[in-house]
Amino acid sequence: xxGKHVLALSGGVGGAKLAAGLAAVxxxxxxxxxxxxxxxxxxxxxxICPDIDxxxxxxxxxxxxxxxxxxxxxxxxxxxxxxxxxEADWFNLGDRDMGMHIARSWRLRxxxxxxxxxxxxxxxxxxxxAIVPMSDAPVRxxxxxxxxxxxxxxxxxxxxxxxVATGVRFDGVPGAAPSPAFAEALARDDLAAIVICPSNPxxxxxxxxxxxxxxxxxxxxxVPVVAVSPLxxxxxxxxxxxxxxxxxxxxxxxxxxxxxxxxHRGDLLDHLVIDEADAADAGGLRERGLSVTVCPTVMCHAxxxxxxxxxxxxxxGIETG
Amino acid sequence: xxGKHVLALSGGVGGAKLAAGLAAVxxxxxxxxxxxxxxxxxxxxxxICPDIDxxxxxxxxxxxxxxxxxxxxxxxxxxxxxxxxxEADWFNLGDRDMGMHIARSWRLRxxxxxxxxxxxxxxxxxxxxAIVPMSDAPVRxxxxxxxxxxxxxxxxxxxxxxxVATGVRFDGVPGAAPSPAFAEALARDDLAAIVICPSNPxxxxxxxxxxxxxxxxxxxxxVPVVAVSPLxxxxxxxxxxxxxxxxxxxxxxxxxxxxxxxxHRGDLLDHLVIDEADAADAGGLRERGLSVTVCPTVMCHAxxxxxxxxxxxxxxGIETG
Numbered sequence: 001x002x003g004k005h006v007l008a009l010s011g012g013v014g015g016a017k018l019a020a021g022l023a024a025v026x027x028x029x030x031x032x033x034x035x036x037x038x039x040x041x042x043x044x045x046x047x048i049c050p051d052i053d054x055x056x057x058x059x060x061x062x063x064x065x066x067x068x069x070x071x072x073x074x075x076x077x078x079x080x081x082x083x084x085x086x087e088a089d090w091f092n093l094g095d096r097d098m099g100m101h102i103a104r105s106w107r108l109r110x111x112x113x114x115x116x117x118x119x120x121x122x123x124x125x126x127x128x129x130a131i132v133p134m135s136d137a138p139v140r141x142x143x144x145x146x147x148x149x150x151x152x153x154x155x156x157x158x159x160x161x162x163x164v165a166t167g168v169r170f171d172g173v174p175g176a177a178p179s180p181a182f183a184e185a186l187a188r189d190d191l192a193a194i195v196i197c198p199s200n201p202x203x204x205x206x207x208x209x210x211x212x213x214x215x216x217x218x219x220x221x222x223v224p225v226v227a228v229s230p231l232x233x234x235x236x237x238x239x240x241x242x243x244x245x246x247x248x249x250x251x252x253x254x255x256x257x258x259x260x261x262x263x264h265r266g267d268l269l270d271h272l273v274i275d276e277a278d279a280a281d282a283g284g285l286r287e288r289g290l291s292v293t294v295c296p297t298v299m300c301h302a303x304x305x306x307x308x309x310x311x312x313x314x315x316x317g318i319e320t321g
Numbered sequence: 322x323x324g325k326h327v328l329a330l331s332g333g334v335g336g337a338k339l340a341a342g343l344a345a346v347x348x349x350x351x352x353x354x355x356x357x358x359x360x361x362x363x364x365x366x367x368x369i370c371p372d373i374d375x376x377x378x379x380x381x382x383x384x385x386x387x388x389x390x391x392x393x394x395x396x397x398x399x400x401x402x403x404x405x406x407x408e409a410d411w412f413n414l415g416d417r418d419m420g421m422h423i424a425r426s427w428r429l430r431x432x433x434x435x436x437x438x439x440x441x442x443x444x445x446x447x448x449x450x451a452i453v454p455m456s457d458a459p460v461r462x463x464x465x466x467x468x469x470x471x472x473x474x475x476x477x478x479x480x481x482x483x484x485v486a487t488g489v490r491f492d493g494v495p496g497a498a499p500s501p502a503f504a505e506a507l508a509r510d511d512l513a514a515i516v517i518c519p520s521n522p523x524x525x526x527x528x529x530x531x532x533x534x535x536x537x538x539x540x541x542x543x544v545p546v547v548a549v550s551p552l553x554x555x556x557x558x559x560x561x562x563x564x565x566x567x568x569x570x571x572x573x574x575x576x577x578x579x580x581x582x583x584x585h586r587g588d589l590l591d592h593l594v595i596d597e598a599d600a601a602d603a604g605g606l607r608e609r610g611l612s613v614t615v616c617p618t619v620m621c622h623a624x625x626x627x628x629x630x631x632x633x634x635x636x637x638g639i640e641t642g
Contacts, residue, residue: 081424103406
């Protein structure tokens with residue numbers, strides 16, 4: 001293998017941490033971070049892209065590590081005024097975060113693509129690595145419930161994931177192409193590995209895989225695909241993955257993660273990185289032909305993110321400095 | 322005269338203070354405050370209405386009395402982020418103020434008129450009195466300069482009124498009708514007085530007078546028109562009025578204010594309220610047929626605003642409780 005370019009697929013918080021780790025150990029020209037946009041939504045006239053923002057804030061060092069989302073040193077004055085004005089306040093928007101949504105929204109409305117806007121705004125924040133939306137077409141994740149299909153943020157934020165999920169779908173696919181930079185990364189001669197970040201496979205990674213031609217391109221690939229499991233100790237650290245797996249009739253275990261990436265539409269996965277708390281899962285995963293790394297996967301500090309990034313890259317046969 | 326409804330015409334800061342004074346001494350059903358929208362502009366995808374906001378914040382008690390504009394206890398985090406993202410920062414927007422612009426902008430984009438949006442947002446802030454945009458059609462004040470016609474905010478904020486003004490025009494008129502509530506107030510049977518607040522006659526009041534049919538309706542009116550002069554001690558307290566008068570070849574004096582409201586298109590004015598520092602102007606004004614009140618017109622506190630409101634109403638023959 002002569003190439004050394006890494007394509008990372010990321011959702012929000014957990015994915016953003018590993019993406020930041022990869023950016024810390026790989027040169028900008030050696031990494032493309034493709035980010036889920038299935039969680040994006042229009043709210044109060046603004047286009048909000050939670051996962052792009054999580055990755056952007058993590059790479060810019062602006063992410064709030066205590067709250068776990070949004071911008072650090074955040075204030076909430078605009079939201080207080082919106083509330084006083086009788087506007088919807090179920091989705092909390094910080095003031096600095098609001099600056100991002102305003103900048104993005106007006107440029108999209110002026111005719112720029114989400115790819116163009118994302119490149120511009122991340123560059124302005126001093127981010128040298130490529131953060132790329134999965135698609136410039138709107139794809140919207142929806143969760144099936146007894147109330148019908150709920151838009152993702154309605155399910156995730158307004159309903160706090162309380163409804164029992166009966167399914168997940170992505171409005172807009174088929175018909176949504178990968179963004180130009182995503183398609184270009186998939187086709188690179190020097191592509192050396194694909195890293196699936198520890199994001200929710202159903203809600204955050206599947207939207208990426210569901211884009212026109214992406215799953216097929218990944219199945220055909222000749223480079224290792226390494227996923228970092230979002231489970232730790234048989235549970236999800238954050239977010240609804242554990243609950244969702246149960247509701248979809250799957251065990252909350254790494255076997256379900258492996259199953260998910262190796263279904264009837266073709267095996268995607270070569271390697272799974274699992275947490276040391278789930279070391280007992282390794283044997284079963286290896287029996288089904290996966291190679292496995294067992295290591296700490298909880299990322300509290302920059303050092304944790306970099307160490308996990310190196311583990312994923314080692315699993316893919318990539319050397320880092 | 323049996324009616325007791327007062328129609329106030331207001332621009333931004335100075336006008337907003339008197340509007341708040343009028344609202345303090347008149348019942349909601351007895352006052353319609355029509356506000357200049359010639360300063361409105363689109364910026365970063367938001368519709369910003371500086372004069373409506375000044376009046377709204379003043380009536381809601383949210384106005385910053387130290388800075389003299391915007392919302393009190395304001396923070397500037399969204400703007401800091403916008404600056405970090407490389408966006409235009411020549412027009413400073415506070416976080417709470419931003420909440421107002423976001424609420425207004427998305428509702429306008431959803432199809433509400435500016436009148437509908439203004440009614441909704443002022444009601445939500447607990448304002449019982451009617452704050453009414455002068456028109457639902459876009460009228461944009463522009464200032465002629467050696468660089469050509471500048472949009473008002475470009476002249477006023479970005480250029481800090483430095484260019485020599487050669488003229489003022491209102492893009493969008495003729496062709497812009499008064500807003501429904503403005504037209505309704507002009508036609509009320511119980512209309513008892515019109516109060517022109519101490520705003521810049523050229524930049525803030527003229528846009529209102531330039532709307533289709535408004536000047537004619539005012540000339541035909543059978544109720545007193547009382548203006549409160551924006552000059553104090555032969556100068557403008559705030560804003561470019563003094564500079565502008567000089568550049569337009571007019572003396573910086575109350576005679577120019579009176580001239581402005583009594584030009585070839587008909588006499589508008591019955592009464593001028595002038596500051597005690599300009600008491601010497603009273604004789605000349607009376608000689609030309611105006612009645613004159615001389616009193617303190619600087620409004621620092623709520624008491625000042627109410628006292629001046631009462632002076633204006635007394636001049637119009639209106640009794641207040």
